[in-house]
Amino acid sequence: MSTEVKESGAASPPLTERQEARRRRILHASAQLASKGGFDAVQMREVAESSSVALGTLYRYFPSKVHLLVATMQDQLQHLHGALRKHPPAGDTAAERVAETLMRAFRALQREPHLADAMVRALTFADRSVSPEVDTVSRLTTAIILDAMGLENPTPQQLSAVRVIEHTWHSALITWLSGRASIAQVKIDIETVCRLIDLTSPEPSPTG
DSSP states (O other): OOOOOOSSSTTOOOOOHHHHHHHHHHHHHHHHHHHHHOGGGOOHHHHHHHHTOOHHHHHHHOSSHHHHHHHHHHHHHHHHHHHHHHSOOOOSSHHHHHHHHHHHHHHHHHTSHHHHHHHHHHHHHOOGGGHHHHHHHHHHHHHHHHHHHTOSSOOHHHHHHHHHHHHHHHHHHHHHHTTSSOHHHHHHHHHHHHTHHHHHSOOOOOOO
């Protein structure tokens, strides 16, 4: 799956090396500010100052704070995806590997609760103008789950199961961030929903 990221505007050309470096500084500044103070701490003027870009330039890359924080979540997921490919999850079954993968993602977010809260709030606040960025986050999450399953060509039923797993993981993250679910409960919920993978696996063809 291509994770090439464009500036705002679906038909924008690929970023130059200089533009990509500028974009990385912006995302780093966004993550740093969010890690310290959550959603409210990410102010566009402060992000511009921290990343050494003009405020107008920042808005050309990211039209709003919500765009910026959704892109920050995309960036975090890309790092996670790379780490998982270097160190794949353990587990005898696809369901076990997906559960382990999602709990590793959860524990990474757990280490940065303010950042996690800021990114999840941005996803919650996102309107249609942020749809391309939200779709990219969803595609990345799907790719991470399919990698853990070991699938390149999932069936429609398997893709449906993946979507339900994504929704459950996102909901579990929200309930944990709001103090309504313990980490132990999140783990149970994730392991439970991952059993859908076994239910949607194609039946082996009869022989003879």
